[in-house]
Amino acid sequence: MLRVFEPYDAVVTPSGSCAAMVQHYETVFGTAHSLAAQARALAAKTHEFSAFIVNQLGVTKMPGRFPQRVTWHAACHGTRLAQVRNEPLQLLSSIEGLELVPLPRVEDCCGFGGAFCVKFPEISSAMGAEKCAHVHSTRATVLAGNDAGCLLHLQGLLARAGPAPRVLHLAELLDEAATGRPTC
Amino acid sequence: MLSPQGHFAERAKEAVADAHLRAAVRRTVDRLRDLRRTTEANDSAMPLRREKARLVREHSVAALPHLLEQFTQACRRNGTVVHRAADAAEACGIALSLLRTHAARRVVKSKSMVTEEIGLNEALERDGIEVTETDLGEWIIQLAGERPSHIILPAIHKTRHDVQRLFERESGTTLSPDTARLCAHARIRLREKFLQADAGISGANFAVASTGSIALFTNEGNGRLVTTLPRVHIAFMGMERVVADLDALASMAEVLPRSATGQKLTSYCTVITGPRGPGELDGPEHLHVIIVDNGRSAVWRDPEFRDVLRCIRCAACLNVCPVYAQVGGHSYGGTYPGPIGAVLTPLLRPEQRSATELAEASTLCAACTEACPVGIPLHDMLVRLRRREQALHPHRVQRLMLRVAMRFARSAKAGALPALLRAASHGGTAIVLRKLVPALDHWQRTRALPPAPAQTFRALWPQLAQEAMNEH
Numbered sequence: 001m002l003r004v005f006e007p008y009d010a011v012v013t014p015s016g017s018c019a020a021m022v023q024h025y026e027t028v029f030g031t032a033h034s035l036a037a038q039a040r041a042l043a044a045k046t047h048e049f050s051a052f053i054v055n056q057l058g059v060t061k062m063p064g065r066f067p068q069r070v071t072w073h074a075a076c077h078g079t080r081l082a083q084v085r086n087e088p089l090q091l092l093s094s095i096e097g098l099e100l101v102p103l104p105r106v107e108d109c110c111g112f113g114g115a116f117c118v119k120f121p122e123i124s125s126a127m128g129a130e131k132c133a134h135v136h137s138t139r140a141t142v143l144a145g146n147d148a149g150c151l152l153h154l155q156g157l158l159a160r161a162g163p164a165p166r167v168l169h170l171a172e173l174l175d176e177a178a179t180g181r182p183t184c
Numbered sequence: 185m186l187s188p189q190g191h192f193a194e195r196a197k198e199a200v201a202d203a204h205l206r207a208a209v210r211r212t213v214d215r216l217r218d219l220r221r222t223t224e225a226n227d228s229a230m231p232l233r234r235e236k237a238r239l240v241r242e243h244s245v246a247a248l249p250h251l252l253e254q255f256t257q258a259c260r261r262n263g264t265v266v267h268r269a270a271d272a273a274e275a276c277g278i279a280l281s282l283l284r285t286h287a288a289r290r291v292v293k294s295k296s297m298v299t300e301e302i303g304l305n306e307a308l309e310r311d312g313i314e315v316t317e318t319d320l321g322e323w324i325i326q327l328a329g330e331r332p333s334h335i336i337l338p339a340i341h342k343t344r345h346d347v348q349r350l351f352e353r354e355s356g357t358t359l360s361p362d363t364a365r366l367c368a369h370a371r372i373r374l375r376e377k378f379l380q381a382d383a384g385i386s387g388a389n390f391a392v393a394s395t396g397s398i399a400l401f402t403n404e405g406n407g408r409l410v411t412t413l414p415r416v417h418i419a420f421m422g423m424e425r426v427v428a429d430l431d432a433l434a435s436m437a438e439v440l441p442r443s444a445t446g447q448k449l450t451s452y453c454t455v456i457t458g459p460r461g462p463g464e465l466d467g468p469e470h471l472h473v474i475i476v477d478n479g480r481s482a483v484w485r486d487p488e489f490r491d492v493l494r495c496i497r498c499a500a501c502l503n504v505c506p507v508y509a510q511v512g513g514h515s516y517g518g519t520y521p522g523p524i525g526a527v528l529t530p531l532l533r534p535e536q537r538s539a540t541e542l543a544e545a546s547t548l549c550a551a552c553t554e555a556c557p558v559g560i561p562l563h564d565m566l567v568r569l570r571r572r573e574q575a576l577h578p579h580r581v582q583r584l585m586l587r588v589a590m591r592f593a594r595s596a597k598a599g600a601l602p603a604l605l606r607a608a609s610h611g612g613t614a615i616v617l618r619k620l621v622p623a624l625d626h627w628q629r630t631r632a633l634p635p636a637p638a639q640t641f642r643a644l645w646p647q648l649a650q651e652a653m654n655e656h
């Protein structure tokens with residue numbers, strides 16, 4: 001990783017979780033490790049997708065239209081570990097026609113948790129079921145997020161349970177708004 | 185500490201299937217965390233209070249040996265006898281011999297997690313001593329023959345109908361399931377016990393080194409009766425409970441109830457300095473403090489985990505934990521449930537192999553770390569515990585699977601992932617694959633697999649990169 005991304009100015013991750021992991025590389029290696037300096041350098045130039053747009057590019061107004069009710073899944077690692085909280089909401093609410101509805105208990109984990117979701121499938125699914133109930137209660141037509149793991153898990157749960165809102169990554173939603181072409 | 189039967193995973197599975205239990209736990213933790221949040225949101229000084237509390241506890245833990253020494257000397261000056269117990273057996277033994285010396289056969293207790301940890305009630309009862317828990321929740325648990333399922337609300341998994349049945353069995357009378365009536369009944373029954381008791385046993389929320397005092401923060405008033413009515417008072421404290429002085433204690437008095445129940449102060453804040461003095465009208469004739477180590481020194485010597493000793497047992501981490509909300513306290517199989525239990529149990533009981541799996545039972549969502557008023561990095565500690573376990577007992581199969589997955593990801597240019605997804609979605613191959621890969625089966629029982637993309641990102645990338653270059 002350190003070698004592959006060396007020549008680039010910035011590294012953008014689609015998931016807050018990945019950004020958080022890279023940003024904490026130094027603690028993984030240990031500060032005394034020979035690669036610590038490189039780890040620090042990579043951490044400094046790695047950004048979660050929405051944070052990159054808002055904080056690095058300085059863009060807060062998104063083009064296009066998206067006339068739907070959208071609710072946002074604030075993934076734990078993105079918010080608590082990578083400290084990306086407002087950026088995605090800022091981008092979403094700048095889109096014409098988009099109605100952003102708050103998700104009840106938005107701070108609760110969805111139950112994905114990497115290997116956790118298959119090591120403890122019952123607990124993971126029970127947590128996910130609560131999240132899905134909250135999503136349904138918003139009557140949103142789209143559930144958007146910036147963590148691929150959570151979205152995979154929630155999409156899987158929602159799809160099994162019957163008619164459900166579409167699940168989109170923020171990038172997919174922005175693309176759809178800008179181009180008018182549905183992603184899925 | 186109770187040695188649990190079986191594994192967390194099995195207990196948790198049963199708990200998740202118990203809709204009644206889950207609803208009760210969910211209701212209670214939501215109420216507690218909302219109370220805390222409302223109080224914190226309306227208090228602009230809260231960040232400062234938390235920062236001060238963190239510093240107080242950081243200092244307490246750093247200076248622990250010194251503060252314990254200071255506490256012991258101050259106690260000696262005011263007539264309190266201090267005992268040190270290395271482990272559970274020694275702690276129970278000291279209490280037993282004290283009770284024998286004072287010919288005490290009836291004991292009333294106020295809430296104390298450390299006495300749960302050392303199994304004190306069982307030890308005393310084996311000796312024929314009658315022990316009555318006088319905290320309402322603890323009494324309910326005692327009557328049910330169970331263990332607390334929450335640090336501050338031990339009986340959250342019990343309904344009032346459960347309580348009615350337990351009280352009826354204990355008293356041999358018929359009762360109404362009305363909550364106020366049940367409380368009134370408990371008050372009358374417990375009052376008899378207070379008046380008959382020869383000795384009172386309490387915990388200690390904190391110990392104050394400079395004055396040799398112990399502090400109890402309670403809401404029911406039973407703590408005051410336990411520590412003043414009987415002629416002997418024995419207070420148990422985990423060795424990390426000590427703070428430097430009354431100023432430090434004031435910081436704790438502010439932050440503990442705010443984090444626990446959103447209260448600005450508990451209904452009763454009791455600071456006890458020595459037994460009844462000459463000319464004083466109440467208080468016990470004898471006051472003993474038993475300082476319990478039981479694995480704490482080893483944690484203190486461990487730089488990776490020393491900070492966990494800052495814990496003030498407020499339970500804020502339980503109330504925000506998404507796993508605790510699903511599985512309840514008993515699944516953790518130790519005295520301390522939730523995130524603090526998942527960290528503390530394997531550290532205090534390294535010989536209890538099954539406790540190490542608690543670190544796995546977390547999504548590392550970090551809600552606990554965010555909630556903790558004394559800044560314990562709970563989710564980081566779970567990662568450290570996992571790493572330590574992996575180093576001590578490498579999980580060969582898991583490693584192999586990881587290596588296979590890495591190999592697969594590297595060679596994925598041929599569109600192997602879409603192919604795998606398609607194969608795993610339906611038909612005969614899906615059934616075979618699910619048998620071969622349990623993780624796939626665990627996923628698919630409740631979750632659909634994502635539709636297979638026509639092309640992987642890796643395959644698309646060269647073209648996308650070219651397009652981006654051209655746009656520049």
Ligand code: SF4
Nearest residue numbers: 495496498499501556
């Ligand atoms: S770890 Fe922190 S939040 Fe949890 S009980 Fe202890 S002090 Fe409270």
